[in-house]
Amino acid sequence: MLKNSNKSYGLVAILIHWLMxxxxxxxxxxxxxxxxxxxxxxxxxxxxDLHKSIGMLxxxxxxxxxxxxxxxxxxxxxxxxxxxxxxxxxxxxxxxALMLLILVSGYLISxxxxxxxxxxxxxxxxxxxxxxxxxEDIVGEIHFWLAWALIGFVVVHIGAALKHQFINKDSxxxxxxxxxxxx
Amino acid sequence: MKKRILSAxxxxxxxxxxxxxxxxxQIDKAGAHAFINFKIKHLGYSWLTGRFNDFDxxxxxxxxxxxxxxxxxxxxxxxxxxxxxxxxxxxKGKDFLNVKKFPKATFESTKYEQVxxxxxxxxxxxxxxxVKRTITFPVEKIGEGKDPWGGYRVGFSGETSLxxxxxxxxxxxxxxxxxxxxxxxxxxxxx
Numbered sequence: 001m002l003k004n005s006n007k008s009y010g011l012v013a014i015l016i017h018w019l020m021x022x023x024x025x026x027x028x029x030x031x032x033x034x035x036x037x038x039x040x041x042x043x044x045x046x047x048x049d050l051h052k053s054i055g056m057l058x059x060x061x062x063x064x065x066x067x068x069x070x071x072x073x074x075x076x077x078x079x080x081x082x083x084x085x086x087x088x089x090x091x092x093x094x095x096x097a098l099m100l101l102i103l104v105s106g107y108l109i110s111x112x113x114x115x116x117x118x119x120x121x122x123x124x125x126x127x128x129x130x131x132x133x134x135x136e137d138i139v140g141e142i143h144f145w146l147a148w149a150l151i152g153f154v155v156v157h158i159g160a161a162l163k164h165q166f167i168n169k170d171s172x173x174x175x176x177x178x179x180x181x182x183x
Numbered sequence: 184m185k186k187r188i189l190s191a192x193x194x195x196x197x198x199x200x201x202x203x204x205x206x207x208x209q210i211d212k213a214g215a216h217a218f219i220n221f222k223i224k225h226l227g228y229s230w231l232t233g234r235f236n237d238f239d240x241x242x243x244x245x246x247x248x249x250x251x252x253x254x255x256x257x258x259x260x261x262x263x264x265x266x267x268x269x270x271x272x273x274x275k276g277k278d279f280l281n282v283k284k285f286p287k288a289t290f291e292s293t294k295y296e297q298v299x300x301x302x303x304x305x306x307x308x309x310x311x312x313x314v315k316r317t318i319t320f321p322v323e324k325i326g327e328g329k330d331p332w333g334g335y336r337v338g339f340s341g342e343t344s345l346x347x348x349x350x351x352x353x354x355x356x357x358x359x360x361x362x363x364x365x366x367x368x369x370x371x372x373x374x
Contacts, residue, residue, distance in 0.1 A: 039356055048269065112268035134261055136272040137282075 008180035098150040105143040112136040206245035208371025216370035227359025233265030252295040338370040
């Protein structure tokens with residue numbers, strides 16, 4: 001129920017997957033929106049605080065997700081040509097890598113001046129003891145383009161899931177929607 | 184006779200070079216005895232201050248002939264520092280300094296008028312955000328003399344208020360924040 005089986009994903013993996021999916025889409029929209037707000041917009045400050053807070057939670061969730069992925073059984077790869085299976089592996093690796101890089105770059109923007117990030121005003125995440133010149137600008141550009149790259153790969157990811165579900169009919173989508181009843 | 188002429192020529196040469204060099208100063212950037220600060224009102228309720236960390240320049244000044252003084256300063260706009268990474272990022276972006284397009288701000292003096300022993304009026308061309316404007320502002324000589332390490336120094340302060348819109352920066356910061364005050368505190372070491 002909680003854990004994965006060789007056929008399908010368990011509740012924990014499904015919850016983490018969809019929580020992060022919703023959060024990532026929300027963060028992408030919020031990020032594009034908040035940088036356009038002007039100084040006198042009531043949400044000028046709040047939007048950024050929210051973006052940073054969610055970002056820090058996402059880092060924690062990313063780590064948990066990777067640990068869970070390692071300690072848990074993984075559903076078998078979906079049937080298909082060798083090349084497609086290899087592409088799926090590379091694609092999933094890129095999704096994980098991009099998520100991490102975006103989260104870390106976001107952290108490096110806000111902590112470039114050595115100040116911590118306040119997560120919902122509950123805990124502070126400290127800055128690294130070092131930084132480099134114009135860190136907030138350089139990493140800011142990287143953060144922006146990586147976010148677009150991630151969304152691009154997410155679109156491919158969704159397309160692939162739909163193809164598996166409706167063309168290959170190999171339950172590519174339903175195994176991340178329905179909790180397995182085994183173990 | 185020949186010797187005397189030679190020594191006279193050498194002496195004259197030394198005197199001339201001495202005069203020419205006497206008034207040339209390099210801004211003490213390495214020792215960080217120079218500061219370019221700015222302040223602007225926040226919402227009209229308080230002052231927000233910051234500075235430019237990277238700039239360079241030189242000037243000439245001679246007590247005996249102060250009105251011949253000249254100064255050149257080049258500021259690296261990306262070095263703006265208001266002690267808040269996100270704000271600095273915004274200030275460096277297109278809404279404000281647009282440092283990618285305008286990496287340098289420069290000031291080149293065209294005139295100096297001494298008003299009193301320690302006060303003067305400096306006129307020059309400020310290029311900021313790609314816009315060149317002639318500005319005039321009061322400067323104060325703080326002091327001059329030998330330093331303890333074998334050099335000779337002189338220091339000035341000056342302050343001027345700029346309307347951001349004059350330089351093509353028209354981001355709305357509110358009615359109380361249309362002008363920024365620039366403060367220069369510089370110390371020069373005689374070259």
